[in-house]
Amino acid sequence: MEPSRDNPLARFAAFWWGIGVVSLFFVVLLITRLAKGGADAPDPLEEAARLKRLEVRAKVDESQKSHLNSWTVSQDGSTVKANPDAVFDLIGKQLVASKPTASTDAAQVVPGSATAEKLAAAPAGDTSAVDDLTAPAGTAPDAAVMEKGKQAFMLCAACHGLNGEGGPVGPPLAGSDWVAGPVSNLIRIQMRGLEGPITVAGKEYNFPAPMAPMGAASSDEDVAAVLTYVRNSFGNTAPPVSAEQVKMLRSEVGKPALKQADLIPVAP
């Protein structure tokens, strides 16, 4: 048997060594602290920086105070000197009392709002001026415009049929008096949409859903192209529609959907 195993003191030698080393560490720490002249004495560098900060802060406060006290505020035409509290108070009240001005930009009007109702009551753009600009009967459409219009027509075809023959969700465009009639009607339908019963080529239709304002988000050129296309396809022949004509009726965007009665009547 090993003698060290029997001796309890020898068995715990490592423990006593540990205690010793830790105590020594604390003793050394204490001595260095005392040598520095007390644990609470501030670092001289830190102290210098702290004093400098206080000095700068005092300068900033002083300058702000003198500026704020020279503030003036205009009220009812007269300019008065005001302290910052009064200025903030007044500005706050003015902000709370201010109301945003209603937008009259047709594309931004909220449907059903007072502004929308006012716009709806406003007369349409000068439709006769638009129709007067229509090229004389027999004017052939531009081939490039027709090509552009054909592309755009894909959207219309969903409801009006690929050959404008009409279907369960849209009336025919082929042989429609509306399509061959006044250009202003067609442009306004694009800008505002169309709802309610409509008679096309002598037949009355009443679709469950209205036509949406398809042209509101398209350029003047695109609307002119698609209308020129439907006026010169599926057996229809009518003078082309110009981008200028479309532009003249942009103001219609944002107004409620048209009804047949809102359009210039065409032959049944």
Ligand code: HEC
């Ligand atoms: C979501 C289906 C739908 C789409 C897409 C659509 N329309 Fe219509 N369109 C209708 C409906 C429905 C009517 C009839 C509205 C009514 O009830 O008075 C109509 C009516 C018309 C009329 C007048 C009536 C007639 O048959 O001549 C024209 C012109 C017309 N649309 C052109 C177009 C053009 C051009 C496009 C593509 C830019 C287009 N529509 C896209 C559903 C649609």
